[in-house]
Amino acid sequence: MSVLRLGYVHARVTDMAEAKRHYGDTMGLYPMLEEQGRVYYKGWDEYDHHSLVLEEGGVGLVKLGYKVADPADIELYEKRAEQFGCLVERMSTGENREVGDGIRIVLPSDHVVELYHEMTLVGTEVGTHNPDVFPRHLVGVGAPRIDHALITAEDPGLADRFFREVLGFYATERVATSLDDDAQIIGSWLSTSNTPHDIAVIGGPNGKLHHFAFQLADWSDIKRAGGLFAMDDVPVDVGPTQHGITRGETIYYFDPSGNRNEVFSGGYLAFPDRPTVTWTVDELAKGIFYIGRELNDRFTSVLT
Amino acid sequence: MPTVRVQPDVVVELRAEETVLEGLYRHGYAYRTGCRRGGCGVCKVDLVSGTVRYTRVISQAVLTDEERASGTCLTCRAVPLDDVTIALREEELSRNPLLAFLCGASPSTRPPSQRATGRPTPSIPELPRGDEQR
Ligand code: FES
Numbered sequence: 001m002s003v004l005r006l007g008y009v010h011a012r013v014t015d016m017a018e019a020k021r022h023y024g025d026t027m028g029l030y031p032m033l034e035e036q037g038r039v040y041y042k043g044w045d046e047y048d049h050h051s052l053v054l055e056e057g058g059v060g061l062v063k064l065g066y067k068v069a070d071p072a073d074i075e076l077y078e079k080r081a082e083q084f085g086c087l088v089e090r091m092s093t094g095e096n097r098e099v100g101d102g103i104r105i106v107l108p109s110d111h112v113v114e115l116y117h118e119m120t121l122v123g124t125e126v127g128t129h130n131p132d133v134f135p136r137h138l139v140g141v142g143a144p145r146i147d148h149a150l151i152t153a154e155d156p157g158l159a160d161r162f163f164r165e166v167l168g169f170y171a172t173e174r175v176a177t178s179l180d181d182d183a184q185i186i187g188s189w190l191s192t193s194n195t196p197h198d199i200a201v202i203g204g205p206n207g208k209l210h211h212f213a214f215q216l217a218d219w220s221d222i223k224r225a226g227g228l229f230a231m232d233d234v235p236v237d238v239g240p241t242q243h244g245i246t247r248g249e250t251i252y253y254f255d256p257s258g259n260r261n262e263v264f265s266g267g268y269l270a271f272p273d274r275p276t277v278t279w280t281v282d283e284l285a286k287g288i289f290y291i292g293r294e295l296n297d298r299f300t301s302v303l304t
Numbered sequence: 305m306p307t308v309r310v311q312p313d314v315v316v317e318l319r320a321e322e323t324v325l326e327g328l329y330r331h332g333y334a335y336r337t338g339c340r341r342g343g344c345g346v347c348k349v350d351l352v353s354g355t356v357r358y359t360r361v362i363s364q365a366v367l368t369d370e371e372r373a374s375g376t377c378l379t380c381r382a383v384p385l386d387d388v389t390i391a392l393r394e395e396e397l398s399r400n401p402l403l404a405f406l407c408g409a410s411p412s413t414r415p416p417s418q419r420a421t422g423r424p425t426p427s428i429p430e431l432p433r434g435d436e437q438r
């Protein structure tokens with residue numbers, strides 16, 4: 001029983017034509033379906049039908065979808081979420097295009113998380129028989145996959161508990177007001193796989209998105225993505241640099257609606273028995289941006 | 305072309321279709337901004353006089369109709385229709401000294417970036433030919 005990974009991010013965009021240029025031409029995601037004002041994308045190394053859904057109208061996050069390993073898991077997560085005090089609702093096959101039935105949970109922080117076990121398997125361009133190591137005609141950044149999302153919550157400690165106690169995630173790193181046992185958690189990075197985080201939560205208003213991230217292979221791909229951002233006039237927030245937290249390499253930038261994106265690579269291999277790293281607030285800037293050790297205003301205040 | 309006055313006395317001239325923020329940036333002025341894409345609301349100022357128009361869709365969650373009506377201006381998206389005066393909110397305009405110096409000298413012109421559009425259609429500029437006879 002487990003949650004496998006972040007399966008999809010469903011976000012709002014103000015202008016679909018511009019969004020398509022960004023996610024299709026600059027990020028190089030594959031457009032999989034366009035229907036009723038929604039566009040569905042996937043990265044080249046993702047087997048399921050989509051990992052990003054864009055919806056025209058507004059900005060910010062609609063919901064996050066996490067894929068579970070076993071269909072029987074869903075009932076258990078449903079029970080646990082209800083016990084935790086969350087609003088839980090069943091969702092049926094087809095409510096989300098190409099996604100099977102599952103549940104929809106409203107977190108204490110007002111974010112919506114969906115759990116599902118099935119999404120149409122479409123495969124990748126390189127296939128599964130003697131595959132080449134990448135598709136020949138990638139476009140732009142050519143992002144292979146979605147990686148994680150960072151959301152904000154008034155009570156990040158409670159969100160940390162939700163992901164651990166209900167969904168079985170483990171905390172790889174936390175930012176706390178002190179090293180004492182009764183310290184308050186003001187940020188938490190949680191994994192359900194072997195990547196350093198599949199979700200992260202920091203203190204802020206409920207229901208908001210800080211960013212969602214695409215995984216790239218390595219540092220030189222991050223630099224190359226930066227070059228494409230310059231060519232396509234994509235506003236960069238911070239980077240390229242390295243995180244202290246997760247040790248990942250990064251650029252933060254904005255999509256044409258002002259939603260923050262990240263390209264992320266590297267980071268350590270994580271396991272559930274890994275002791276949780278704690279960062280104190282006075283070292284937060286180093287935790288987030290290890291090299292520059294400075295948090296700009298924009299990074300902490302811009303949310304959608 | 306319309307001008308933007310930032311209270312009390314900074315005035316810059318805009319180019320056609322330029323937003324308030326782009327115009328001020330181009331002249332070396334800076335203030336607190338966020339996404340620069342109309343999504344976060346960090347770049348809001350008070351529109352004291354003049355009119356602006358929004359050439360792109362703005363989310364109600366970022367700028368409500370009431371805010372528009374009562375003189376809030378989302379500067380990264382607002383294109384002035386005539387001379388406008390704005391007032392920053394609890395903040396002072398800063399100026400990059402190098403740009404300030406250079407702006408006095410000559411306006412920069414940057415060609416619009418060539419955007420990628422889907423799958424590549426390679427076009428390689430013709431190289432000067434060598435002596436064909438060789
Ligand atoms: S800077 Fe984000 S809305 Fe203008």
Ligand SMILES: [Fe+2]
Nearest residue numbers: 150213262264
């Ligand atoms: Fe991130």
